[in-house]
Each structure stands twice: as structure tokens, then as C-alpha cells.
Amino acid sequence: MSPPPIPPRQLLPTPERAPWILFAVLLATAPAGCRRPRGPPPYYVSRIVVSQATLQDNPELGVTPANLEDRLVAALDATRRFTPLPEKGGGKPDSYRCHAEVAFTRESDEAGGAGGDGGAALRRAQVGVAVELSRPGRDSETTRAVADGSRIFDPSSRNARAAAFRGALDMALARAASSLLLDLDADRKTDGNLIADLSSPDGGVRDCAVRKLTDRKNPAAVPALIARLKDPDRQVVMRTIGALDALHDRRAVKPLIDLTDRQDPEFVAQVLYVIGAIGGSDAEAFLFTEENGSPDPRVRAAAAEAAADLRRHRASADGGVVQANRE
Numbered sequence: 071m072s073p074p075p076i077p078p079r080q081l082l083p084t085p086e087r088a089p090w091i092l093f094a095v096l097l098a099t100a101p102a103g104c105r106r107p108r109g110p111p112p113y114y115v116s117r118i119v120v121s122q123a124t125l126q127d128n129p130e131l132g133v134t135p136a137n138l139e140d141r142l143v144a145a146l147d148a149t150r151r152f153t154p155l156p157e158k159g160g161g162k163p164d165s166y167r168c169h170a171e172v173a174f175t176r177e178s179d180e181a182g183g184a185g186g187d188g189g190a191a192l193r194r195a196q197v198g199v200a201v202e203l204s205r206p207g208r209d210s211e212t213t214r215a216v217a218d219g220s221r222i223f224d225p226s227s228r229n230a231r232a233a234a235f236r237g238a239l240d241m242a243l244a245r246a247a248s249s250l251l252l253d254l255d256a257d258r259k260t261d262g263n264l265i266a267d268l269s270s271p272d273g274g275v276r277d278c279a280v281r282k283l284t285d286r287k288n289p290a291a292v293p294a295l296i297a298r299l300k301d302p303d304r305q306v307v308m309r310t311i312g313a314l315d316a317l318h319d320r321r322a323v324k325p326l327i328d329l330t331d332r333q334d335p336e337f338v339a340q341v342l343y344v345i346g347a348i349g350g351s352d353a354e355a356f357l358f359t360e361e362n363g364s365p366d367p368r369v370r371a372a373a374a375e376a377a378a379d380l381r382r383h384r385a386s387a388d389g390g391v392v393q394a395n396r397e
Contacts, residue, residue: 110151112153113251114153114162114164115146115155115165115168115203116155117165117167118142118143118168119168120138120169120170122135124171124172124173125172128174128175128197130177130195131172131175131236131239132235133236133239138172141239142170142243142247145240145243145244146247148244151251164205165205166203166204167204167206168201168202169202169204170201172198172199173198173218174197174198175197175198176195176197177193177194177231178194179191179192180193180222191225192225193223193224193234194222194223194234195220195234195237196238197239197241197242198216198217199217199218199239200214200246201246201247202214213254213257215247215253216246217246217249218238218242219239219242219245220238221238221241249274252275252278256281256282261283261288261290264279264282264290265279265283268280279294280294280295280313284313284317289317289319292314292321295322296322296325299325308340311326311329311341311344314326314344314348318347319348320350320352320353323345323348323352323353326345327345327352330342335366335368338360338366338369338372339368339369339371342357342373343375343376343379345376346376346379346380347379347380349383354381357380360372
């Protein structure tokens with residue numbers, strides 16, 4: 071009877087060797103694409119300055135400059151992309167300087183809200199902030215974000231008002247940090263990446279893409295800008311009109327003409343100037359109609375001025391073409 075087979079020798083890991091063996095096993099079994107994931111690059115912030123004057127102008131917050139700085143650091147850190155550094159010994163030459171100020175504080179009644187036990191109506195605390203990033207000594211533009219936050223509170227509850235204003239401040243700072251991150255990331259993207267962002271489910275990403283494409287004079291932003299003309303916020307519409315004016319794309323003329331329907335004369339007058347600046351046969355025909363047929367004298371005057379500018383620009387362009395042909 072032959073002896074039983076000798077089992078293969080197993081190397082039992084020593085306590086010192088075990089971590090390295092485990093690391094080797096994990097590295098060998100991990101998929102190739104998952105071994106060393108590389109996330110997006112961080113943005114370093116080496117100095118933070120807060121405006122003391124704006125805190126004094128908004129005493130409802132009840133925060134000190136140091137406390138506002140701490141809250142801003144927390145908001146930046148929460149993005150997992152901004153890395154605040156100590157002012158001394160940061161060691162990052164490409165780091166940003168950050169400046170923050172409180173733009174406003176506002177308190178108002180909350181429609182339809184009632185406090186506890188049928189008490190006083192609920193109130194809303196709102197805070198607006200402005201945060202800027204810059205690199206001193208570099209030939210680069212300042213990146214700025216303006217954001218607001220709000221909290222509802224019961225005025226009959228002790229300390230609820232102060233807590234609501236501070237909660238609104240934290241919300242505003244978080245939104246500003248997110249906006250700055252979107253803006254900085256968009257600066258690194260190609261036009262193709264930004265065009266893809268126009269279809270993002272994230273409204274903030276879409277808005278940032280439209281803004282960057284507009285800054286780069288890319289006509290791919292025009293359809294998205296035209297869609298924004300239907301926004302219920304008048305300020306959004308006005309910014310959109312300004313962007314279309316900068317792009318001078320004639321696809322915007324018809325939507326801008328439609329936008330003037332049943333609007334107040336002051337608003338119509340502003341749109342007419344943009345229509346005239348963009349130009350084209352549709353623009354010229356509409357300005358002629360408004361100049362001669364609008365019942366409001368302000369609209370007629372604006373249409374006449376816009377039409378004159380259109381003709382002047384067209385004549386200048388035609389003259390340039392003739393001169394180029396002669397040469």
C-alpha cells in the first residue's frame with residue numbers, strides 16, 4: 071500500500087508579509103481599468119478673504135468674519151474638488167485666492183404658511199453671496215459665482231430666525247462653490263464636450279455650457295439659447311437676449327420677433343435693438359412694420375433707430391466687400 075500523497079507546501083504569511091500579499095492578490099485580480107482610478111484634478115485654494123463690511127451691513131446673520139470663512143471652507147471642501155490650503159507653506163503655485171462677500175439678507179412672509187399651534191405666519195430667510203476665485207499675478211480672468219439660499223422658519227420658535235439665516239447662508243455658499251466648480255471644469259473642456267453638455271440632465275451643467283459656448287462665439291449654443299427665451303424668469307430671458315446679441319446668429323431673429331408679442335413697450339424696445347443688430351431681411355421687415363404700425367411711440371422710436379443702425383451696418387459691410395473685390 072503506497073503512502074498517501076503529500077499535500078503541496080503552503081506558505082503561511084507572517085504578520086509582516088500579510089499586507090503585501092493581500093495587496094498583490096488584489097492588484098492581480100482587479101480589472102485593468104479599476105486598478106488606479108484617476109479622478110478629475112483638484113483646485114487648490116491658498117487664501118480666503120471675506121468682506122467684513124458686508125457682514126456689518128447684514129447683522130441678521132450674526133456671524134463673524136472668521137465664522138464666515140469657516141463656513142466657506144466647509145462649502146468648498148464638501149465639493150471634494152476644492153482643497154483649501156494653509157496660507158503659509160501651501161506650496162502650490164497654481165492655487166487660487168478666494169474672496170467672499172454677503173450680497174444681501176432678506177426676510178419675507180411665506181405664502182400660505184402658518185406657525186405651530188396656529189400661531190404667527192411662517193417666514194422665509196434668504197441670503198445672497200458672491201464668491202470669486204483669482205490667481206494673483208497671472209494673466210487670467212476672475213471666476214465669479216453669485217448664489218442665494220433660503221430657509222423657512224417659525225417666528226414663534228425661539229432662535230429659529232437666527233438658525234434659518236445661517237442655514238440659508240450655508241445653502242448659498244454651497245451653491246456658489248458648485249457653480250465655481252462647474253465654471254472651472256468647463257474652462258478645460260473642448261467645444262465638443264460643451265456641446266455634449268447641452269444635453270445634460272443637470273440644468274447647471276447646461277447653463278454653464280451655453281455660457282461658455284457663447285463666450286467662445288460658438289453657434290452651437292444658439293438652439294439652447296433660443297429655448298431659454300421661454301424661461302419664466304425675466305432676468306434669465308434678458309441674459310439670453312444679450313447672449314444672442316453677442317453671437318449675431320440670424321436663427322435667433324424669428325424667435326426674438328415672437329418674443330415681442332404682448333410685452334411691455336420698454337421690453338419690446340430692448341429686443342428691437344438686438345433684432346436690428348443681428349440683421350437680415352426678416353429683421354428689416356419687422357422693424358419697418360413696428361416703425362410704421364406700432365401704437366406705442368416708444369416702440370416706433372426704437373424700431374426706427376434699430377432700422378437705421380441695421381442699414382448703416384449693412385452699408386458698411388457692403389463697402390468692405392466692394393473694397394476687397396477691388397484689391
